[in-house]
Amino acid sequence: MSYVTSVLETLKAKNPNEPEFHQAATEILTSLEPVVARHPEYEAAALLERFTEPERVILFRVPWVDDGGKVHVNKGYRVQFNSAIGPYKGGLRFHPSVNLSIIKFLGLEQILKNSLTGLPIGGGKGGSDFDPKGKSEGEIMRFCQSFMTELCRHIGQDTDVPAGDIGVGGREIGYLFGQYKRIRDEHVGVLTGRGLSYGGSLVRTEATGYGLVYMVEEALDCRGDSLAGKTVIISGSGNVAIYACEKAQALGAKVVAMYDSNGYIYDKAGIRLDVIKEIKEKERARIRVYADRVAGSEYHEGCSGIWAIPCDVALPCATQNEVSEASAKLLVKNGVKVVGEGANMPTTLEGISVFQKAGVVFLPAKAANAGGVATSALEMAQSSGRLFWTFEEVDRKLKGIMVNIYHNMDNAAKAYGREGDYVAGANIAGFEKVAAAMMAQGIV
Ligand code: NDP
Ligand code: 2IT
Numbered sequence: 001m002s003y004v005t006s007v008l009e010t011l012k013a014k015n016p017n018e019p020e021f022h023q024a025a026t027e028i029l030t031s032l033e034p035v036v037a038r039h040p041e042y043e044a045a046a047l048l049e050r051f052t053e054p055e056r057v058i059l060f061r062v063p064w065v066d067d068g069g070k071v072h073v074n075k076g077y078r079v080q081f082n083s084a085i086g087p088y089k090g091g092l093r094f095h096p097s098v099n100l101s102i103i104k105f106l107g108l109e110q111i112l113k114n115s116l117t118g119l120p121i122g123g124g125k126g127g128s129d130f131d132p133k134g135k136s137e138g139e140i141m142r143f144c145q146s147f148m149t150e151l152c153r154h155i156g157q158d159t160d161v162p163a164g165d166i167g168v169g170g171r172e173i174g175y176l177f178g179q180y181k182r183i184r185d186e187h188v189g190v191l192t193g194r195g196l197s198y199g200g201s202l203v204r205t206e207a208t209g210y211g212l213v214y215m216v217e218e219a220l221d222c223r224g225d226s227l228a229g230k231t232v233i234i235s236g237s238g239n240v241a242i243y244a245c246e247k248a249q250a251l252g253a254k255v256v257a258m259y260d261s262n263g264y265i266y267d268k269a270g271i272r273l274d275v276i277k278e279i280k281e282k283e284r285a286r287i288r289v290y291a292d293r294v295a296g297s298e299y300h301e302g303c304s305g306i307w308a309i310p311c312d313v314a315l316p317c318a319t320q321n322e323v324s325e326a327s328a329k330l331l332v333k334n335g336v337k338v339v340g341e342g343a344n345m346p347t348t349l350e351g352i353s354v355f356q357k358a359g360v361v362f363l364p365a366k367a368a369n370a371g372g373v374a375t376s377a378l379e380m381a382q383s384s385g386r387l388f389w390t391f392e393e394v395d396r397k398l399k400g401i402m403v404n405i406y407h408n409m410d411n412a413a414k415a416y417g418r419e420g421d422y423v424a425g426a427n428i429a430g431f432e433k434v435a436a437a438m439m440a441q442g443i444v
Contacts, residue, residue: 003036004029007048018101020320024108024345025052027352031424032431034416039435045443047435054107056080057100060150062128064143067136076147078126080160081107084437087158088124089114089373091165094143094172096131102320103127106165106344110373112430113366116405119377124160126151132167144175152180157188157384163376164193166319169239170205174198189383192376201379203394204372208342209243209317210395211371214402216313216340217251219361222410228252233311235259235303236318237280237287240342240369244315245273257309259318260287264306267297310334317342325350332358341365352423359420367405367426374401405429 001009008029012022029048036042060076077100080088090110093103103125111123130143155162164173173193180190187199194200203210213227220226230253234241237258245255254270260280265271265287272294279285291299307314307327314336316323322343323331328351331339339355340363341347347355347362355362375398382389405426412432413425 002033003043003048004033007052010049011052015104018104020101020105020345021108023349024105027349027423028108028112028427028431031421031427035428035431035435041439042435045439047438050438051082051111051431051434052108054079054081054104055083058126058151058154059100062130062143062147062150064139064146066139074128074130074143076126076128076150077103078151078154078160078162079103079107079124080154081123081125082111082434083122084434084441085115086120086122088160089121089163089376090123090125091127091163092168092172092176093125093127093165094130094132094167095127096129098127098129105320109344109366111434112427113370114373114377115430115433116367116408116426117370117374117377117401118404119374121161121373121377121380124162125165126162127165127168130167132172140172141175144172145179148176148179149183151176152183155180155190157186157190157380161189161376161380162191163373164239166238169193170195189380192379194379199379199383201375201382201394202389202391203398204375204379205239206243206246207375207398208240208369208372209245210247211374211398211402212240212244212315212317212340212342212368213247213251214371214399215363215368215406216248216315216338218403218406219338219340219363222406223361226251227313230254230312231256231310232313232315233257233306233309234315234317234342235264235306235322235346236316236343237276238318240372241315241317242273242276242280244317244342245271245276248313248315249273253313256311257306258287259303259306261303261318262286263288263299263301264303265290265297265299266309267294269296307331308334311336313338313340315340315342316346318346319343320345321348323347323351325354327351328354331355332360336360339363340368342369344369356421356423361420362422363406364423364426366430367409367422370405371398371402374398
């Protein structure tokens with residue numbers, strides 16, 4: 001049995017009932033086979049066993065009181081996965097589906113994503129099974145305060161720097177930061193995605209979506225093509241989806257469909273992003289109202305139908321495993337050329353294989369959505385330097401980072417005889433730096 005196979009089998013046996021964690025570990029470790037074959041010293045140092053075991057897992061109780069006086073208890077998580085190349089860094093997700101398996105898969109992905117940015121950030125992730133939908137402002141604030149009352153003792157600007165993810169945006173970061181500062185009495189860059197009036201960075205809001213589209217454009221450019229005139233579908237209608245849509249449209253693409261967890265809209269004339277922003281950013285309403293406001297558009301109940309819409313470029317930007325094998329086959333049948341993952345692990349292992357066998361340019365999440373965390377690292381740099389860069393300066397750095405990641409993963413794939421396999425390329429390029437840092441730091 002190979003070293004990789006034996007590590008994976010042990011991981012599954014020691015961490016039962018964690019299917020998402022098994023899925024991410026399988027994808028990553030399988031593509032590292034040729035790397036460990038070149039480095040027998042890794043096995044002797046139990047490098048993969050240490051790489052897949054979080055340095056620390058924090059589980060805590062989050063009690064809060066709703067507007068009616070009823071007491072609720074949620075679970076809080078922070079997985080501090082790997083600090084070899086920098087302080088733990090990664091988002092917080094508030095969604096009823098959150099469990100340890102999901103936070104661990106996200107944390108494992110984050111280690112390699114953060115390494116790919118070229119910036120000094122380790123990997124972590126956290127969150128809660130709290131459901132923000134339908135909660136009042138006061139309930140959201142009290143929940144965030146209770147969550148931070150415990151979390152604040154485990155994080156710090158040089159230790160662990162959380163940020164947003166599903167269900168955690170600018171509003172929640174504000175409440176979390178306010179409570180951290182109140183308890184610890186430190187106005188520091190302990191969270192990223194902060195508002196511009198209290199230490200945030202320009203472009204952080206747009207960064208994940210813009211970064212995704214910068215990478216798609218670079219991949220097309222390297223093939224003598226561009227986004228101009230392309231038909232695009234984007235799943236989700238949250239932070240990542242909205243700014244992916246904005247940049248794709250700015251580069252001349254036509255975005256024809258988006259969704260939320262209830263259903264999708266199809267607008268063959270091209271999505272009106274001002275209407276989406278009004279519905280999602282201002283009103284926090286359901287996407288179905290788009291069809292009431294924009295003549296000629298359609299709303300369809302349920303999500304998976306979106307993948308049956310013919311497109312040149314598909315950008316899954318909602319959640320894990322939203323693109324199944326069957327959806328991937330439909331996209332291929334309808335002629336998709338590029339798939340760029342804005343969400344984390346949105347494509348199943350079977351779906352990835354469908355895209356790769358069909359010769360679709362498949363840009364995996366840990367590379368394609370790294371623009372968000374990269375800009376978080378730029379926010380950390382500005383915080384510690386007491387600086388504030390212009391929009392143009394941050395945007396230029398973000399674009400440079402995305403182009404660089406694309407070429408690093410492309411080169412890594414070529415170096416291991418896997419040209420065009422960006423799943424392998426991203427895993428290998430991300431892992432090489434983390435592995436070198438772990439080997440240099442001894443058995444820790
Ligand atoms: P938001 O909370 O802003 O938006 C999430 C969107 O996805 C919403 O439209 C939501 O619909 C939809 N969604 C969530 N869960 C499901 C589900 N189970 N089924 C169908 N739709 C769903 O989150 P973000 O835009 O920040 O995050 C989206 C993805 O991007 C996540 O995978 C996240 O991990 C990843 N990501 C985010 C980064 C960031 O900087 N924010 C950085 C890198 C990756 P509804 O409102 O109905 O729930
Ligand atoms: O998945 C991710 O990379 C994020 N949610 C962003 C993390 C961050 O620290 O900005």
